[in-house]
Every structure is written in structure tokens, then in C-alpha cells.
Amino acid sequence: MGDSHSKPDVLVLRKGTHGVPIEQYATALRNRLSDRTVSLARTPAAERELIRDAEYVTGMVLEEPLLERAENLGVFACAYAGTGHLPVDRLEQRGVAVTNASGVHGPNIGEHVLGSMLRFARRFYVGNRRQRRREWRHYQVAELQGSTVTVVGLGAIGQAVCDRLEPFGVETIGVRYTPEKGGPTDEVVGFEEGPFHEALARTDYLVLACPLTETTRGLVDRDALVTLDPEAVLVNVARGPVVDTEALVEAVRSSWIRGAALDVTDPEPLPEDNPLWNFENVRITPHNAGHTPKYYDRLADIVAENARRYGDDSDAMLENRVL
Known part of the structure; x- marks a missing residue:
């Protein structure tokens, strides 16, 4: 269903952006986190299964039904600069830290x-x-x-x-x-x-x-x-x-x-x-200024560094934290 059935250090949700396969984002994270487990939930069923135990999750969107399945979520690393599409109130109630992709664009x-x-x-x-x-x-x-x-x-x-x-x-x-x-x-x-x-x-x-x-x-x-x-x-x-x-x-x-x-x-x-x-x-232009072949690489620089900090200390300061 996903890359791994064990609890991953980083879980990548399946939605990509700008027509670039989400696999490239997962690969960029793995290249930067060779000593950690990065799992890609490639189907809806894999998302539902893997998010249950995941503490550090990254993706473009996180809809409320999926959030409710996340029993141990500590950080959601949003892959967009804007976070207005997220269930921010519920994330705040749950005490989930949220970071964004500011600077990537x-x-x-x-x-x-x-x-x-x-x-x-x-x-x-x-x-x-x-x-x-x-x-x-x-x-x-x-x-x-x-x-x-x-x-x-x-x-x-x-x-x-x-x-x-x-x-x-x-x-x-x-x-x-x-x-x-x-x-x-x-x-x-x-x-x-x-x-x-x-x-x-x-x-x-x-x-x-x-x-x-x-x-x-x-x-x-x-x-x-x-x-x-x-x-x-x-x-x-x-x-x-x-x-x-x-x-x-x-x-x-x-x-x-x-x-x-x-x-x-x-x-x-x-x-x-x-x-x-x-x-x-x-x-x-059709909301296209954000497109760049470097998007996932720049994003992975931020998200991987934060994943490393969080893995070492769950109270660590996270770059681009917005919640």
C-alpha cells in the first residue's frame, strides 16, 4: 500500500503539484535523510493506514477526515506557502505544529x-x-x-x-x-x-x-x-x-x-x-508563476532539516513554522 508498513520517520502524502510526480519529492527527501525512513503513501488506503502512527507528515493538503485518523501527529509540513486550505482550527486544537514552503518560490x-x-x-x-x-x-x-x-x-x-x-x-x-x-x-x-x-x-x-x-x-x-x-x-x-x-x-x-x-x-x-x-x-497565466523544476528540491531542503530536528528533539525550533 505504501513504501513501508512500519512507522516512518517522514510520511509523504500522495498529492503532487505542478504536474510533477510526488515520487520526486519523496526521493529528494530520502536523499537528504539517508539515515531515516521516508514513506510515500501512494493511494488513499495507504494514507489512511500509514498516517495512524506517523508523527511527521508532509504534503500539499491534509483533509480533516485523514487528520482524524492521525493518532500521533506532531508536525504537518505543508508543501505550499499558503496554509489557508488546511483545517487550521482542528490542527491547533490537536497541538500539531504546521510549517510551510515559504521561500521555495x-x-x-x-x-x-x-x-x-x-x-x-x-x-x-x-x-x-x-x-x-x-x-x-x-x-x-x-x-x-x-x-x-x-x-x-x-x-x-x-x-x-x-x-x-x-x-x-x-x-x-x-x-x-x-x-x-x-x-x-x-x-x-x-x-x-x-x-x-x-x-x-x-x-x-x-x-x-x-x-x-x-x-x-x-x-x-x-x-x-x-x-x-x-x-x-x-x-x-x-x-x-x-x-x-x-x-x-x-x-x-x-x-x-x-x-x-x-x-x-x-x-x-x-x-x-x-x-x-x-x-x-x-x-x-494559469497560476503558473510557482512552477519550477527545482520546487521539490528546495522544499526538501527545508522539510528534511526540520524532520531531522524534530526527530532529535520534538520541542526543537522548526524553520517556517506558522502554527
């Missing part, structure tokens, strides 16, 4: 954001259209250098974006809950309407890299989109509901902004009849 999402910005600066989409028409005709472009980039969220992804912007000669504004902490940007403001809108008024590229919270839900609304300069570009690699979709459609139709690059939408998947699909100055 930094390089790939940072590159995705940078590519999105360069696409608009150099207007590659116009070049693509003219190539399809076999039309050799010059067109106007801009430079990223000298722009002001506002990054909302200065966690691992926001940091990765800022690192990659460093050589491009841009001014950066960071938006975070605790601006007094500073950050990797030239200046930092909070989410209060006054400072946030003042930052938007100076913004050429607005990058959303924040978690979805009560504060960030609907953050980029009609007021925010009107406040942005008509030449501004929105790049969303956060969560769809951070942006008011109806207001964004109106903004693009009315040229309130130059365009948008959306890796996430609200709703998601974006319905086929949504007008955003049809605008040349809106680039939509």
Missing part, C-alpha cells in the same frame, strides 16, 4: 515578475502581433530603468522581486504591515489608505506579492486603480481577490492603467467569458 516567481515587467516596458506583445502578421514596422517602447516599482508584501517573494530589480536602476517602494521594520526597498509604507494611495500615485509598476488577509482582500479597488498613473502596470502573483476584478475590467477598458499581468484571478480559474481574456494588454 522566491527565484521562479521573482523571474516571472521581472519578465512580466519587461514585457510591458519593451512591448513584446506588440512585436508578437506584428510578427504574426509578417509586418516589419517599428513601434515605440519604454525602459524599466528610472521607473518606480511598488511591491506589496515584503516576504520571501517580495524580497526575491526586489533582489532581481536591483541592477535595473529603479526606485522601489515596499508596502507591509509594519513599515517601521524597513525592508529591501528604498522606502516602506503601511497599508493605511493615505500612505498607500500616495505611493500608488507615484507608481509605474505595482507588484502584488502579499498573502490574502482581511487587510489585502480588495486592496486594489476602483479608488486604487484610478489613483495609479495611466501608464502604470499591475502585476499580481499574490491571490486573485487582492484585486477587485470588476474594477480591473473597467480600468483596462477605460485606460486607467497601461495593462496587467495576472497569474492569479478572482474567480479562479477565470471563466471563459470574462472580458480580461480578450485584452491584448492583459497577460494571463
